[in-house]
């Protein structure tokens with residue numbers, strides 16, 4: 561007998577709840593009669609909102625409590641932003657579905673300035689992401705880069721309060737929250753690269769629950785899985801988590817994958833870039849190849 565109910569563990573931020581509701585709606589659509597409920601909870605990553613993630617050992621910070629809920633049988637699956645999911649999952653967990661990816665670009669958000677180039681000399685820009693800081697520093701060495709954490713609405717409120725002239729967020733998060741009008745400029749590939757897996761929603765579940773996995777697999781988008789697979793393999797080969805300044809963007813053309821990677825140094829604004837193409841059925845190999853090309857150019861010193 562397949563399960564008649566699925567309980568989704570989710571964080572309580574507006575974005576996390578939107579994503580969990582989205583998955584719930586998709587599950588109800590593909591499995592008529594299935595009951596789907598949300599189980600909202602707080603994670604350590606939500607509690608520690610005053611320090612950059614890089615300084616508190618960011619790996620899996622947003623996942624732990626959700627995984628415990630699944631192990632204790634209080635939830636059947638968890639919904640995550642894939643970019644917050646570490647390259648290596650905890651043993652016993654899998655990602656049975658990745659949903660079709662939204663706009664993976666970053667967003668330049670400002671009330672007074674239309675583009676990054678139009679910012680006045682020395683302007684204050686808020687982002688705690690080393691990946692975003694290094695790309696900002698490379699484009700505009702004069703800017704004052706300041707830490708900015710918290711959920712999307714908190715960050716926008718700090719911008720509106722005048723703490724910064726501009727901030728950088730993910731386009732996907734703003735769009736999901738109905739805040740697309742806040743995007744002044746898309747910071748997009750090939751010049752500007754997103755986090756590995758950005759804009760993809762992943763479903764996590766226990767590897768030992770085959771009936772649950774079968775229901776969830778109906779939501780998997782194979783094109784998203786291979787492209788983010790290459791990005792995440794590159795990140796993994798670089799020892800990656802959200803604490804290192806690594807960016808990646810993979811596109812699927814005709815019948816091949818093209819992966820661009822970047823490692824940056826937030827202090828100097830030095831960026832190391834590499835790119836390569838490979839067969840669609842070998843995303844991990846492509847990810848490792850681009851990681852090797854980055855390391856050959858000296859990226860290892862920038863990874864700490």
Ligand SMILES: NCc1[nH]cc(CCC(=O)O)c1CC(=O)O
Pocket residue numbers: 641642643644712728729730731732733757758759760761
């Ligand atoms: N770091 C938090 C986070 N995790 C995922 C997104 C955006 C949505 C996505 O990438 O799927 C955001 C907000 C942001 O970076 O602006």
